[in-house]
Every structure is written in C-alpha cells, then in structure tokens.
Amino acid sequence: xxxKMQLNTLMANMFATGLLDDQFRQLQILHEGSSPDFITEIIxxxxxxxxxxxxxLAKLLNKPFVDFNKVDTLLYRLQGSSATVGxxxxxxxxxxxxxxxxxxxxxGCLDTLDVVRNDFYDxxxxxxxxxxxxxxxxxxxxxx
Amino acid sequence: xxxxAQGSPVKALLVDDTAVDALILSTKLRKFHCETTVAKTGKExxxxxxxxxxxxxxxxxxxxxxxxxxxxxxxxxxxGEIDVKIVGLSADYDATEVFMSAGADAFxxxxxKLDVLSAIIQEVINKKNNTMV
Numbered sequence: 001x002x003x004k005m006q007l008n009t010l011m012a013n014m015f016a017t018g019l020l021d022d023q024f025r026q027l028q029i030l031h032e033g034s035s036p037d038f039i040t041e042i043i044x045x046x047x048x049x050x051x052x053x054x055x056x057l058a059k060l061l062n063k064p065f066v067d068f069n070k071v072d073t074l075l076y077r078l079q080g081s082s083a084t085v086g087x088x089x090x091x092x093x094x095x096x097x098x099x100x101x102x103x104x105x106x107x108g109c110l111d112t113l114d115v116v117r118n119d120f121y122d123x124x125x126x127x128x129x130x131x132x133x134x135x136x137x138x139x140x141x142x143x144x
Numbered sequence: 145x146x147x148x149a150q151g152s153p154v155k156a157l158l159v160d161d162t163a164v165d166a167l168i169l170s171t172k173l174r175k176f177h178c179e180t181t182v183a184k185t186g187k188e189x190x191x192x193x194x195x196x197x198x199x200x201x202x203x204x205x206x207x208x209x210x211x212x213x214x215x216x217x218x219x220x221x222x223x224g225e226i227d228v229k230i231v232g233l234s235a236d237y238d239a240t241e242v243f244m245s246a247g248a249d250a251f252x253x254x255x256x257k258l259d260v261l262s263a264i265i266q267e268v269i270n271k272k273n274n275t276m277v
Contacts, residue, residue, distance in 0.1 A: 030171055042168065045167060046164045049162060049164055076206070076207050076234065077162055080165060081162050084169075085164060085168070
C-alpha cells in the first residue's frame with residue numbers, strides 16, 4: 001500500500017535527520033490501546049502550542065526592554081513539550097537558546113529564535129504529511 | 145495494576161498548563177490505572193485541596209501562570225498535606241534543589257519515562273499498603 005510505504009519512508013527520514021528521537025517511538029507504543037486519534041491529537045496540540053510560544057518569544061524579544069526571565073520561562077515550556085513529544089531538533093535548539101538568555105544577549109536570542117522557528121516549521125510540515133498519510137492508511141484498512 | 149491492597153485506584157493530581165504534556169502524562173497514568181485529575185495552574189491545584197479533595201500523588205510542573213509549581217508545592221505542604229507524594233517536573237534540569245526546598249519528595253526532568261513513572265506509582269502503592277497494615 002503506497003501510503004504506508006510513504007509513511008514509513010517519512011518516519012525513517014525524520015528519525016535519521018534528528019527531527020524526532022526515541023521519545024516519539026515511545027508515544028507510538030503508548031498509542032497502542034489508546035484512541036486511534038491519539039497521535040493526531042498530540043501533534044495538533046504540540047503544533048498549536050508551539051506556534052503560540054514562538055510568537056510570544058518574538059514579541060518579548062522585540063520589546064525595547066527584554067525580560068530575559070520571561071523569555072527563559074517560555075523557552076522551558078517549548079523545550080518541555082518538544083522533549084515530551086520527541087521533537088529532538090527543536091528541543092536541542094531550545095537548550096542552545098537558554099545560553100543566550102542567561103547571557104542576556106538579545107541578538108543571540110533573536111538569531112536562535114529564527115533557528116527554532118525554522119526547525120519547528122520543518123517539523124510541523126512533516127507532521128502534517130504524517131497525519132494525512134496515517135489517515136489514508138487508516139481509511140484503507142477500514143475498507144479492506 | 146496501580147491500586148492498593150483494597151483495590152482502590154491511585155489518585156493522581158497532574159498540574160501542568162501545557163496541554164500536550166498533560167495529555168501524554170495522563171495517558172501514561174491511565175496505563176497504570178490511576179484516577180487522574182488535571183489542573184492547569186498551581187492555584188487550581190491548591191483550590192482542589194481547599195475543597196477537601198485527596199490525592200495519593202501530585203505531579204507538578206514548575207513554570208505556570210497565576211501560581212507556579214514551586215509556590216503551589218509550598219502551599220500544599222503548608223496546609224498540612226504531608227503524606228501526599230509530590231514529584232516536581234520540568235524541562236529545567238537544574239530544578240531539583242528548588243523543588244526539594246519547596247517540599248517536593250522528588251524531581252524528574254521532562255519527559256517522564258514510563259519505567260520511572262511505574263517505579264514512582266509502585267512506591268505510592270507500597271506506602272499505602274504499609275499504612276493500612
């Protein structure tokens with residue numbers, strides 16, 4: 001079944017390129033016995049919350065006076081949810097981001113925010129493809 | 145199965161404002177048949193205790209709006225809730241000391257793995273069983 005092959009290739013690529021780590025595999029194991037929409041719900045929540053956090057980080061960093069404590073606190077939220085869903089690259093970039101926060105370096109933070117944003121959007125677009133392929137596979141197996 | 149000798153499920157309070165983290169951890173708790181309540185802020189958690197709700201374990205995130213996890217843990221202990229096991233959670237790997245100072249029993253960095261959660265839940269069950277003997 002082509003959708004299944006595409007899904008397997010996509011997943012393999014996401015793990016191989018460091019976008020995802022073993023924590024995501026653990027979620028897939030946890031998913032067994034849960035509702036079929038469990039992974040979709042996880043991905044949807046992560047993407048929604050992640051985008052909100054990134055937008056809030058941008059607003060904080062573009063203020064005349066940057067409250068680096070608030071930036072750091074928000075960053076831990078993104079790092080936490082990234083670690084929980086297995087979004088390795090986003091998590092690792094957050095860890096780098098903390099160092100610029102601790103040094104109170106606005107431009108370092110802004111540059112790293114761009115990297116986080118790119119990593120997040122890259123992951124989000126692949127997650128969206130994953131969800132679509134999962135739905136195609138699910139529909140196929142329901143019919144046959 | 146996460147129940148004590150008399151069969152009642154372990155009552156868990158999960159305090160986390162990040163919806164995806166709360167969903168994943170509550171799913172893990174369900175795997176151990178825990179009866180789970182979710183609070184989104186430290187204040188919501190505290191209100192539950194003020195309402196007389198009882199929990200065997202509290203899993204509490206650090207950074208939340210309105211009332212953070214550290215303040216919530218301090219206030220829960222100040223209410224006299226000394227028996228409930230409180231585990232701090234955070235992506236801040238250096239949060240052990242602040243959580244323990246606030247009155248937590250343990251700190252686990254996010255993400256909490258299933259085997260770590262299993263050991264914690266078993267500890268709670270053993271304590272309940274020993275209390276009942």
